Amino acid sequence: MLAYTMLQNFFPHEITTPIKHYSKKLLNFFYPYITITFPEYEADDDFQRSSSYASIKRYLNTLSSAQAKHLQASVAPDTDAVVLAMASNSSEEVADVFENIKLWWSSGETQPSSQTITFGPQEADKRFFSLTFHIRHRAAVCDRYLKHVLEQGKEIAVRERKRKLFTNSRENEGGGGSHFLRRRLWSEVVFDHPATFQTLAMDPEKKKGIIDDLTNFSESKDYYKSVGKAWKRGYLLYGPPGTGKSTMIAAMANLLQYDVYDLELTAVKDNTELRRLLIDTSSKSIIVIEDIDCSLVVTGQREKKEKDEKKEEEEKDPMKKMMMMGKEKKESEVTLSGLLNFIDGLWSACGGERIIVFTTNYVEKLDPALIRRGRMDQHIELSYCGYEAFRVLAKNYLDLEEHDLFGRIRELLGETKMTPADVAENLMPKVKGEDKEGCLMRLVEALVKVEEEEKLMAQKLAEEEEEEEKKKKENGVAENEQASSSRDGVVILNGA
Ligand SMILES: Nc1ncnc2c1ncn2[C@@H]1O[C@H](COP(=O)(O)OP(=O)(O)OP(=O)(O)O)[C@@H](O)[C@H]1O
Ligand SMILES: [Mg+2]
Numbered sequence: 001m002l003a004y005t006m007l008q009n010f011f012p013h014e015i016t017t018p019i020k021h022y023s024k025k026l027l028n029f030f031y032p033y034i035t036i037t038f039p040e041y042e043a044d045d046d047f048q049r050s051s052s053y054a055s056i057k058r059y060l061n062t063l064s065s066a067q068a069k070h071l072q073a074s075v076a077p078d079t080d081a082v083v084l085a086m087a088s089n090s091s092e093e094v095a096d097v098f099e100n101i102k103l104w105w106s107s108g109e110t111q112p113s114s115q116t117i118t119f120g121p122q123e124a125d126k127r128f129f130s131l132t133f134h135i136r137h138r139a140a141v142c143d144r145y146l147k148h149v150l151e152q153g154k155e156i157a158v159r160e161r162k163r164k165l166f167t168n169s170r171e172n173e174g175g176g177g178s179h180f181l182r183r184r185l186w187s188e189v190v191f192d193h194p195a196t197f198q199t200l201a202m203d204p205e206k207k208k209g210i211i212d213d214l215t216n217f218s219e220s221k222d223y224y225k226s227v228g229k230a231w232k233r234g235y236l237l238y239g240p241p242g243t244g245k246s247t248m249i250a251a252m253a254n255l256l257q258y259d260v261y262d263l264e265l266t267a268v269k270d271n272t273e274l275r276r277l278l279i280d281t282s283s284k285s286i287i288v289i290e291d292i293d294c295s296l297v298v299t300g301q302r303e304k305k306e307k308d309e310k311k312e313e314e315e316k317d318p319m320k321k322m323m324m325m326g327k328e329k330k331e332s333e334v335t336l337s338g339l340l341n342f343i344d345g346l347w348s349a350c351g352g353e354r355i356i357v358f359t360t361n362y363v364e365k366l367d368p369a370l371i372r373r374g375r376m377d378q379h380i381e382l383s384y385c386g387y388e389a390f391r392v393l394a395k396n397y398l399d400l401e402e403h404d405l406f407g408r409i410r411e412l413l414g415e416t417k418m419t420p421a422d423v424a425e426n427l428m429p430k431v432k433g434e435d436k437e438g439c440l441m442r443l444v445e446a447l448v449k450v451e452e453e454e455k456l457m458a459q460k461l462a463e464e465e466e467e468e469e470k471k472k473k474e475n476g477v478a479e480n481e482q483a484s485s486s487r488d489g490v491v492i493l494n495g496a
Pocket of ligand 2: 245246247290359
């Protein structure tokens, strides 16, 4: 520096400038380190935050909180946790080691050069990270280390974020956009459901099978790629109301740390909107369509025909037609083929790592095309509460693993059909401090009551069947008599 000042003092500008230039080049030639800069905003778009900057920031947070002396604290909007990051422009470096290569990270800010008016982020806001390493590691850093940093950063983001529950509804139409003018398709809330597979009451072996299937799916990115299959899986959950279908979806999301998209099909205008909704979902998510049998035309052609006939009738009547005009606009035009396309069309592969779940109370009503293997890979029946499921509920609700009444309950559960929801309701203490035996007794009484009702129902059904049979027989006798009397008539006639 001193040499430069002396040069400037003694020699004219025309001579000093090239000397400076070439000495810098010479220094660069012998300087054996490379520095890569990662700006916060995309180079060609001042409004677009760089995703790599965010990933690097997360990756560095762990290194910084252990090494740096100047830290910046902030509260992450999604997690409520205090995050410590390297303070920008603190001229501090944090070191990292990868495959025995030493690297140094630092953060900085571009200082505003002059007072300028800008529509993008202020120049002072233009932060960046710099990575410095020896020139001989160029290939390893560019090929592997950077990939490692970005992947780790993304993983940390998934781990730390609060998961979301997204819903679509017609109210969203024309609403404020998340990205300037773009219409928001999904509205979101924090997903905070406490259900886990541990608290889900069902046969333990079946439960283990589902957990294994899910974890295997989430870890099989490379496998799906190698067999040329889109990285997604379909589950059909069916069974009577209150058997835990929705609870299982929450448990799935909690197990895999996925977001949940609760898709209300009847609120989707048409196939195009359905596709747009799909494209707007992120990976690591479960897309749920509850009560699929109640949604649209998926129950096959029969209902569609009935609907068409009804529509024709209404169109003939001008009064009815007028009344229907307002309503019709709201009716969804999503078709079965649109839905099939949603599940396994070309668009469904965008993003990957998605689980699609359908639930229904009436599996037999569904169009076979919708639930064939490959679309819905796993069909899971959730049924009435068995003894093993009851034990899980007893542990959850009463913290009981054994009790004298368990034998009687086992017997009763074998003979009756009670949903886990009803069993849970009976087990739940009704007043604070209610004793556990009292809760179990309430369940026993409820089971006995259900058993009696079922017996009465069966008796009634048998009686009705008997009555029907009797009627059939009587009708048969009457018809026979009529036939023989008419034959008699013919004989008489012929005889005449
Ligand atoms: N298998 C289960 N394990 C634990 N709790 C259950 C189970 N089944 C039902 N429950 C309890 O009953 C309530 C209702 O269950 P859930 O909403 O999951 O039933 P569902 O099968 O989705 O019913 P629907 O067909 O009416 O949607 C839940 O709040 C849950 O606490
Ligand atoms: Mg449900």
